Amino acid sequence: MTTMESTDKQQHTVSGAEITLDGVSKIYRGQQAPAVDNISLTVPAGEIVMFVGPSGCGKTTTLKMINRLIEPTSGTISIGGENIRAKKVDELRRTIGYVIQGGSLFPHMSVAKNISIVPKLLGWNTSRVKDRVDELLDLVGLDAAKYRDRYPRELSGGQQQRVGVARGLAADPPVILMDEPFGAVDPITRQRLQDELLSIQRELHKTIVCVTHDIDEAIKLGDRVLILQEGAHVAQYDTPEVVLSSPANDFAQDFVGAGSSLKRLSLARIADLELKTPTTAKVGDSTAQVRSRAEANGDGSVIVLDDRNRPLGWPWLRQLTGEKIVQPSGDLINLDSRATLNDALDTMLVSGHGGAVVTGDRDAYLGVIDFKTVTDFIEEMQREAETETKAAPAAGSDEHPASRISIAPTDEELDGGREG
Amino acid sequence: MSIHIDAPIEQPAVGAGPAPRRGRLSGGSAIELFGIPILVVVGFLLYVWWRQTATLDSIEASSLDWSEVRLEVWQHLKLTVVASLVVVAIAVPLGVLLTRPRLRFLAPAVVGVANAGQAAPSIGLIVLLFMWLSGWSGFWVAILALALYGILPVLRNTITGLQGVDPTLVEAGRGLGYSGGSVLLRVELPLALPVIMAGIRTSLVLVVGTAALATFINAGGMGGMITAGITLYRYPVMVAGAVLIALLALLVEWVGRVLELLVRPKGI
16 A cells, blocks of 8 residues: 555654634624634644633634634734635635534535545546545545445444544645534544544644544643633643643633543553553464464464454454454454553453553554553552652642642542443 | 335235335335326326227317327426426526525515415416416416416425525535535535425426416417316316326326436435
């Protein structure tokens, strides 16, 4: 696959563009109070910035002013240093990806047609459009041959949302706007979609502005988090770590909310942990050989990979029948290496192995994370925090109130999570 | 999705049965789709049998002469088709205009006028127009009257259909970079098409029935048989005319249903 080969080249090139808002306000006709009141902001190129706040705080209005679905009453917005009013509005929008809640796919167009809208508007030729559609479906984890000609109503909510993301990325825009992109799917699907977005961003380095009302999502996805209060007044604009550890004011504190100790689990990524590497097998390997390898390693189960190194299943040895390894039935829930420890615990709870399979770029297999690794890591974090707490008063500094944060969840909290 | 058709006796579901039309048919509409043409054919064969065997006097025989009937059916169809095309050409663009933000406020007033047009007695409308438009041929007066009469269902359904399109899809279209016109052509109209087509079918049926009145202003059509039957006290002629109009109306309604299925975009 050409896309696989080009991945390495793209690894560290930022293809995004900087967005700046300068004194932007929006007053809707017939309303006294501005929906957005004089906001100034810089979204650095190649970063994900999450706009988060209660409903009616102006976050969606701010987002829609960037692609001029809403025209600001005053102030200027530029992308890559160019005022967005310099271009014709339709041309501007073709250079900005737009992803909406639930995907908002056009029901009368096939998946391929939905994705190819912007490339066609830009006048790409047919074969280039077709290649791009297949490449994007692959990127968002859908089998192109299987899904290309389907209609949106034949897809699940999560699949529709994936196609929505592919449509937003279609013409390779430097800037992508997302409006509550994962609001309409169930929690497990949402977690997978979030992981996939992070994985895609690791390859593409777009500038992504994403609106959400979910602080956990903001902390997980954002390089920076913008907490907005009524009238789109900036309560805090900083990295997730700072937002969690030192909220700028009472509003931010309330919004980040109680249980921020547990939320720190959202900061630690699986990539920070050491992964186990149990026995793996490829489809088509000889069952007897795989079995003896597993027994030599002391493993009771093996992870089956396909020819592109993607995990397909995690059968127990007794489930391995027949001469050759075949594709296991059932759906394997993977964890992306960018997933948080929160996600890891969730996934392990539904897995029969007390662990979860971890994948990297394009779902390639990396290893396995087990429950003990996570709990050990949490204890480690807690010990570090305690050391810091002891050190902090001695330094006479309360700039970093780490003392307020206990990293490890209590037993009660863990039990509660397990039942939920 | 497989469809179980309670097949009429003429079409026993042997083996796989008739291929379902892309899974869009409910059992009821399948009966209408296959049952109506059968009903029309059976009705027409009964008429032919009666026409060939009944003893008719010379007046009846000349009124129901095959060449005469053929001419009237042809005139009737011409009136129906031309009037319906005029209706679509006026009502759909008008409906589109009345759902644009700038003209939206006019929609209730225009729908009100169209309502009044339909509420007026059709015979009065035709005769009044004929008197006012003395320079016009009967055919075009009839077309005008029929179009006025048939415009409401199409206009109302165009407006309803366009208003029913999910506004987030319209915004998504604009957000992706479609111009306003492209969103209308590629998103709004395709999504509203099933509702618009239902309006067109209703209008077709109204027009085909009302076209029987065109004979009063010398515009021809199958109403001629009925009026001849009444004025000449030849009741068999009158009944034959009524039956033939009913069969034609059923057939036109069926064509409307088939059109609805054919133009319905895939995926919705």
